[in-house]
Amino acid sequence: MSSGEPPLSVEAARRAAQAVLDTPGADGVEVLVSASAAGVTRFANSQIIQNIARKEVRAYVRVAVGDRVASAGTNQLDAEHMGSAATRALEAVRATRGDADWPGFARPDKDGRAEPVGRWDAATAAASPARRAEAVSQILRASDSNNAAGIYETSSYAFGVFSSAGIDCFDAYTRCAIACLVDNGESTGWGDSSSHAMGEVDVEAAAHRAAEKAEASKSPHSAAPGTYEVVLEPAATGAIIEYLSYAGFGAKQVLEHESFLARHTGEEVGAPSVSILDDVWHPQSVGIGFDFEGVPRKRVAVIERGRATGPVSDLRTARQMGVEATGHGSGSNELGPFAANVVLEAGDKSLEELIGGVSRGFLVTRFHYVNILDRPATLLTGMTRDGTFAVTDGAITGAVHNFRFAQNVLSALASVQGVGRDLVSLAPEYGGFGSTVAPALHLGEFDFVSTTSH
Amino acid sequence: MTSAIGMNELLAAALDAAMSSGASYADVRGVEIRAESLGVKGPAVESLERFDSLGFGVRALVDGAWGYACSAELDAAEAVSTARVAVEIARASATVMTAPIELVPEPVHRDSWMGPTEHDPFAVTLEDKLELLTSATAGMQVSPKIRTTRATMDLLSQTTWFVSSEGSSIDQSFVQSAAGIEAVAVDGSEVQQRSYPGSFRGHFASGGYEVIAEMDLVANAEQTAEEAVALLTAPLCPQTVTSVVLDGHQTMLQVHESVGHPTELDRVLGMEAAFAGTSFVGIPDLGSLRYGSEVVNINSDATISGGLGSYGYDDEGVAAQRVDLVKGGILVGFQTSRETAAKIGAQRSNGTMRAEGWENFPLIRMPNVNLLPGSGSFEDLLADVDDGIYMATNKSWSIDDKRLNFQFGCEVAWEIKHGKLRRMLKDPRYTGITPVFWGYCDAIAGPEEWKVWGTPNCGKGQPGQTMRVGHGTSPARFRNVSTGVSS
Numbered sequence: 041m042s043s044g045e046p047p048l049s050v051e052a053a054r055r056a057a058q059a060v061l062d063t064p065g066a067d068g069v070e071v072l073v074s075a076s077a078a079g080v081t082r083f084a085n086s087q088i089i090q091n092i093a094r095k096e097v098r099a100y101v102r103v104a105v106g107d108r109v110a111s112a113g114t115n116q117l118d119a120e121h122m123g124s125a126a127t128r129a130l131e132a133v134r135a136t137r138g139d140a141d142w143p144g145f146a147r148p149d150k151d152g153r154a155e156p157v158g159r160w161d162a163a164t165a166a167a168s169p170a171r172r173a174e175a176v177s178q179i180l181r182a183s184d185s186n187n188a189a190g191i192y193e194t195s196s197y198a199f200g201v202f203s204s205a206g207i208d209c210f211d212a213y214t215r216c217a218i219a220c221l222v223d224n225g226e227s228t229g230w231g232d233s234s235s236h237a238m239g240e241v242d243v244e245a246a247a248h249r250a251a252e253k254a255e256a257s258k259s260p261h262s263a264a265p266g267t268y269e270v271v272l273e274p275a276a277t278g279a280i281i282e283y284l285s286y287a288g289f290g291a292k293q294v295l296e297h298e299s300f301l302a303r304h305t306g307e308e309v310g311a312p313s314v315s316i317l318d319d320v321w322h323p324q325s326v327g328i329g330f331d332f333e334g335v336p337r338k339r340v341a342v343i344e345r346g347r348a349t350g351p352v353s354d355l356r357t358a359r360q361m362g363v364e365a366t367g368h369g370s371g372s373n374e375l376g377p378f379a380a381n382v383v384l385e386a387g388d389k390s391l392e393e394l395i396g397g398v399s400r401g402f403l404v405t406r407f408h409y410v411n412i413l414d415r416p417a418t419l420l421t422g423m424t425r426d427g428t429f430a431v432t433d434g435a436i437t438g439a440v441h442n443f444r445f446a447q448n449v450l451s452a453l454a455s456v457q458g459v460g461r462d463l464v465s466l467a468p469e470y471g472g473f474g475s476t477v478a479p480a481l482h483l484g485e486f487d488f489v490s491t492t493s494h
Numbered sequence: 495m496t497s498a499i500g501m502n503e504l505l506a507a508a509l510d511a512a513m514s515s516g517a518s519y520a521d522v523r524g525v526e527i528r529a530e531s532l533g534v535k536g537p538a539v540e541s542l543e544r545f546d547s548l549g550f551g552v553r554a555l556v557d558g559a560w561g562y563a564c565s566a567e568l569d570a571a572e573a574v575s576t577a578r579v580a581v582e583i584a585r586a587s588a589t590v591m592t593a594p595i596e597l598v599p600e601p602v603h604r605d606s607w608m609g610p611t612e613h614d615p616f617a618v619t620l621e622d623k624l625e626l627l628t629s630a631t632a633g634m635q636v637s638p639k640i641r642t643t644r645a646t647m648d649l650l651s652q653t654t655w656f657v658s659s660e661g662s663s664i665d666q667s668f669v670q671s672a673a674g675i676e677a678v679a680v681d682g683s684e685v686q687q688r689s690y691p692g693s694f695r696g697h698f699a700s701g702g703y704e705v706i707a708e709m710d711l712v713a714n715a716e717q718t719a720e721e722a723v724a725l726l727t728a729p730l731c732p733q734t735v736t737s738v739v740l741d742g743h744q745t746m747l748q749v750h751e752s753v754g755h756p757t758e759l760d761r762v763l764g765m766e767a768a769f770a771g772t773s774f775v776g777i778p779d780l781g782s783l784r785y786g787s788e789v790v791n792i793n794s795d796a797t798i799s800g801g802l803g804s805y806g807y808d809d810e811g812v813a814a815q816r817v818d819l820v821k822g823g824i825l826v827g828f829q830t831s832r833e834t835a836a837k838i839g840a841q842r843s844n845g846t847m848r849a850e851g852w853e854n855f856p857l858i859r860m861p862n863v864n865l866l867p868g869s870g871s872f873e874d875l876l877a878d879v880d881d882g883i884y885m886a887t888n889k890s891w892s893i894d895d896k897r898l899n900f901q902f903g904c905e906v907a908w909e910i911k912h913g914k915l916r917r918m919l920k921d922p923r924y925t926g927i928t929p930v931f932w933g934y935c936d937a938i939a940g941p942e943e944w945k946v947w948g949t950p951n952c953g954k955g956q957p958g959q960t961m962r963v964g965h966g967t968s969p970a971r972f973r974n975v976s977t978g979v980s981s
Contacts, residue, residue: 080957081587084765088587092562093579094853094957096549113545115566121546128544135620136539137628169561169586176590186592189768191956221768228767296642297680373541374533374646408771411892413903413923416685421901423894425771444892444899444925472958490925492899 044162046198046212048075048097053210056117057202060101060126066133068104069126070145070203072332072371073097073117077165077196081172084189086180091169100371103129107142110135143355145205146334151355151365154330154337157320159213160196161237167194167216175218175243182247183222185254190220193467194238201334211328216241217467221426222254227439229253230405230426232275234467234475236326253405253427260439262491263430269401269457270486271394271431274464277384278478279407280420281316282469284449285379287415289318289342290368291357292376298415300450301342301351310346310453313387317341318352318368318379324465325381326475332371340366342379343453352379380474387459387479394458394482396434402443402488403429403436418449423492443488455484500568501526501550505657507570508552511577513659517554517584519597520577521658523809524550525852528651530616534627535644536635542620549852552580553810558594559587562855597832598842600812602661607806609668610799611702615649618703623647626711627673633715634677637723641680645711646695648672648950650962654809662811670802670962671705672698672950677719679726686725686920688905690718692743693887698948698962700804721906724918731907731922733978737882737971738924739875744904745865745967746947747888752928753785753792754863754963756897757819757827758846759834761858770954771895774928775825777838783825786932789868792820794829796845796861801964802948803861805848810856812845819863823932831858850959857955862946864966868938875937875971882910883977885922901925924977934973943968 057071075097082090099122102111110132112125175192198212216238222229231249233241272280288299295302300309310316319339320327330337333355341349353361354369354377368377395403405427413419424442431437460480468474505522512520526548533541551564554577561584565576588594627645634643653667674696676689691697691709699705740748755761756773764772775783796805796814805814810832819827828838829846847856876884890903907922908915946966953960 078957082956083590084767085592085763087592088559088590089765090560090562090855090955091583091587092564092855092957093583094562094564096564096566096853098545100543100545110542111544113543115547115549125544125546132542132544132620135624136542137537137624139538141538169583170589173586173589180590187764189764191768193956219768223764223767296678298678298685303683408895409892411890413890414921416683421890421892423892423899425895442894442899444894444901446901490899490901492894492896492927494896494898 044166047077047095047196048073048198050200050210053200054202056099056122059119059122061202061204063103063126063130065130066103066105068145068204070102070201072100073200075198079167079172079195080191080193081176082191083176086186086188088173088176099125101125101129103133104145105133107138108133108136109139109142141356141360143359145203146207146355148206152336154209154334156211157327157329159236159326161214164194164214164216164238165196167238179218179220179243179247182244183220183251185222185224185251187223188220190218193217199328201330201332203334207334209330209334211330213326213328215326215467218243218246220247220250222250224254227254227257227260228426229257234465257427257439260441263440265443265488265490267485267487269398270483271398271403272481272483273405274478274480275406275466276404277481278466278476279410280449281382281384281478282476283410283412283420284418285382287412287418289352289379290377291351291353291361294351295357295360299351300416300418301348304348305350307348308346309348309450310343311456312346313459314343314346314453314456315341315385316343317383318381319383320381322383322477324463324477325383326465327381331367331369333369335365335367335369337367352377383477384479386461386463388461389458391460391480394460394480395431395436397458397482398431398434401431402440403431413446419446420449421446441494442492444490445487446489447487452483452486456481457484458482501655504550504568504570504573505655508550508573508577509657509659511574512552512554512581515578515581517556517581519555519659520552521656521810522550522552523852524655526653527851530649532623532627532647533644534624534631535642536631537628539624547851551852552577553855554580554584555595556581556584557588559584559591560595561587564853595833596836598835598840600832600843603807603811603813604663605806607666609700609804611669613703615669615671615703616651630675630711630715633712634675634719636716636719639679639681639723639726640677640719642678644676646674647706648695656807656811658811664807664811666806668700669702670698670700671702672696673706673709673711675711675715675718677722679722681726684726686722688718688722689887690714692947693889693905694951698802698950699800699946700802701800725906725920728918728920731883731919731978735974735976737879737973738975738977739879739882739884739910739969739971741886741969742945742967743947744885744888745970746965747891747902749792749863749865749965749967750949751891751893752897752900753819754860757829758858759828759830762828763834763837769956774896774898779825781826784823785820785825785929786823787935788823789938790820790823790932790935791866792863793818793866794844794846794861794863798862798946801862801946802950802962803964808845808847809849810847812843815844817844829858829860834858848961850961854959857959859954859961860963862964862966865938865970867941867944867968869940872939872943872969875939875969876910876915877913879910880912883919883922884908884910884915898928900928922977924975926975931972935970936973937971939968
């Protein structure tokens with residue numbers, strides 16, 4: 041079904057863009073082209089329930105006349121539809137108003153020329169439905185369960201940005217991801233794995249882990265809510281830092297005083313062992329080498345050895361802050377710049393050593409439905425799920441019912457007692473753009489505010 | 495733009511190819527979407543985006559298993575190729591199967607359906623739309639403490655063509671319109687926000703520009719901003735157990751998360767276990783589980799006008815229906831599909847399968863899940879509260895994987911003392927366990943307070959799909975609620 045080639049060639053993307061780069065009446069035109077070919081096989085109750093091949097392309101034509109800017113998009117890349125999109129964008133430009141903060145389109149001489157990251161694996165891109173079904177069979181055999189659920193995904197993505205100002209960049213990546221939940225009727229367990237290359241995804245290990253977690257989670261007891269030490273496994277750590285990023289890593293949130301960075305840049309906000317970056321160039325990151333304005337994506341330390349060091353930016357917010365853009369344009373002025381490849385740097389401890397350091401607390405496999413309660417305060421809430429265990433004097437003593445947490449993330453990071461040495465690449469929860477790379481963490485304080493009956 | 499005839503020919507070619515390739519059942523859906531989004535921040539236009547999308551998807555049942563493939567290339571050869579891919583995928587699915595999929599019967603429908611629209615929002619000039627939004631943001635500049643003002647407008651027009659191997663041929667179209675305003679006030683480290691008519695880009699409904707005109711954004715701008723400023727110095731919502739009255743917007747969220755999702759039959763059957771989660775409700779609970787107090791009546795109704803879940807047919811060609819989910823506080827129904835209805839021995843699907851665009855496989859999605867009105871006014875709800883809290887406008891939400899333990903937050907609250915609203919309170923939050931919480935619902939305001947709200951961002955499925963769903967609610971009162979829960 042797929043040759044292992046990107047879902048859109050650089051030539052096709054450039055051809056689509058070139059049809060409108062000289063649009064009469066426009067002072068400048070920029071075209072963002074994206075394409076994906078997703079193969080996602082979902083299973084539940086130990087059989088395949090949904091199985092899809094989704095291929096799509098999109099092109100967004102952004103037109104500027106002076107300092108007035110608007111965009112229009114289409115999912116048809118032929119010259120007629122591209123021209124229609126340009127015309128609609130131009131109509132919108134004429135209706136809109138001047139933008140005092142308009143930074144202009146990116147320019148290669150000023151903003152740099154992007155290089156591809158190249159997270160491409162032809163075997164992943166070429167994986168057939170039969171190959172995915174075989175992987176699900178492997179997962180189900182390894183889970184040794186008649187009630188396993190999850191996904192096996194092999195997808196490919198391509199992005200290009202082209203402009204009348206000379207931007208011409210293209211990159212593509214693949215992603216293979218497995219998620220497996222085992223439900224033994226009394227309790228559940230979880231295992232997952234993700235990489236740009238299917239050869240690096242051990243489906244059986246993830247399924248075994250889910251089965252072992254489910255078994256270990258049997259006969260849970262209720263524990264009292266309170267403030268405890270916790271060890272977060274990488275999936276749980278990943279959820280926390282993803283939401284911290286969403287809550288405040290972008291320069292727009294800083295400018296609007298909604299980010300913790302607005303008040304704490306330059307201050308100690310975490311333990312010295314905590315360094316959080318946006319780094320698409322990390323070997324376990326999955327992404328592209330430029331942002332949606334065509335600016336090279338830089339490695340940005342947001343928290344460096346515990347000290348808050350600054351946000352990621354796009355051209356607009358960089359101009360407003362008087363700094364150089366870091367290449368994190370999201371394509372949306374409303375959203376602003378976005379850190380799509382968050383990495384929490386590794387420490388030196390194994391998971392067993394982190395658990396061994398806990399006097400009285402809990403081990404959390406992962407979280408469910410995390411959300412922001414107070415953005416500037418970095419206050420998050422969410423539930424534990426699929427394996428929460430009591431730890432006493434460095435040893436797991438049994439499973440507990442799930443907790444709800446309400447936690448100021450900066451306080452949690454300030455209490456870090458240890459950082460895991462093994463980094464895990466995590467696919468975005470909702471199948472979106474980018475990746476998160478996270479280790480396990482031992483936190484000295486974590487607030488559980490209520491519990492549930494499972 | 496593609497004509498209906500051209501699309502119908504394309505769908506027929508795909509359907510023929512799927513069936514001749516070995517499908518026992520197939521349906522093909524073509525979808526055309528036109529969207530426009532405007533955002534104003536202060537006096538400036540922050541975003542002005544338009545997007546058009548057109549494509550089709552083929553769902554094939556082969557050897558008792560599903561396959562789905564889609565494409566935006568609109569020619570006959572691609573239609574045939576895409577259908578064959580769907581069949582190939584279904585054959586692969588069938589190799590990992592414990593029980594073949596069966597579908598409950600549905601009458602054959604050949605019909606056209608169109609949602610009511612009085613005033614085409616795409617015919618309104620961009621200049622007029624921007625003038626409305628900038629007038630609203632100007633009206634929110636009531637204090638130097640107002641740091642950010644925003645006004646947004648979102649317009650959507652969608653046409654769907656559906657054909658099935660059973661002979662159904664349906665086309666339907668609708669327009670949905672939305673707008674809202676938001677003021678953010680800042681004082682030192684304190685940041686507070688108020689929105690109107692609702693948070694997260696305002697109020698969404700089926701209909702044309704009349705939906706936006708009715709909101710009267712400009713007239714409500716000043717009060718919205720003044721409340722944001724007032725929140726900066728308001729006391730914190732106390733941590734206590736008390737009577738709580740929720741406004742219609744927060745009641746919408748409460749219904750959505752703690753009734754809408756747990757009564758989706760795919761969740762009940764474990765089909766969403768690994769991602770969105772399951773449900774605390776089981777099949778044996780039907781007809782016996784006490785979900786709430788006797789005043790709690792909740793239905794799923796795609797037939798009402800004006801909701802984001804108002805349609806003629808769902809995305810597997812089942813006619814829109816009204817179904818009771820909770821009656822007199824007892825669980826009496828689920829939201830179903832043709833596949834899941836068969837699993838519980840139901841005679842017919844109640845028509846809740848929808849997909850985001852042409853790219854996605856249909857899933858059970860709430861249409862309009864409504865808390866039916868009780869009686870009396872909002873003031874009547876307050877009158878019977880000696881000491882309590884009134885919370886308004888959803889701000890945050892989180893609920894566990896079985897939809898039991900939830901924590902929700904609102905933008906603003908007021909003390910209720912002796913039946914009257916008193917001091918404003920900031921950062922109101924409350925927590926509960928679903929059937930316990932609904933069990934303490936003792937009053938729901940009447941039809942005059944009832945409104946169909948819309949939420950455009952309900953996430954479900956893998957790959958993730960975002961669905962627009964509606965909820966008719968009026969303010970409601972709950973006793974013994976834990977409030978102010980925070981770290």
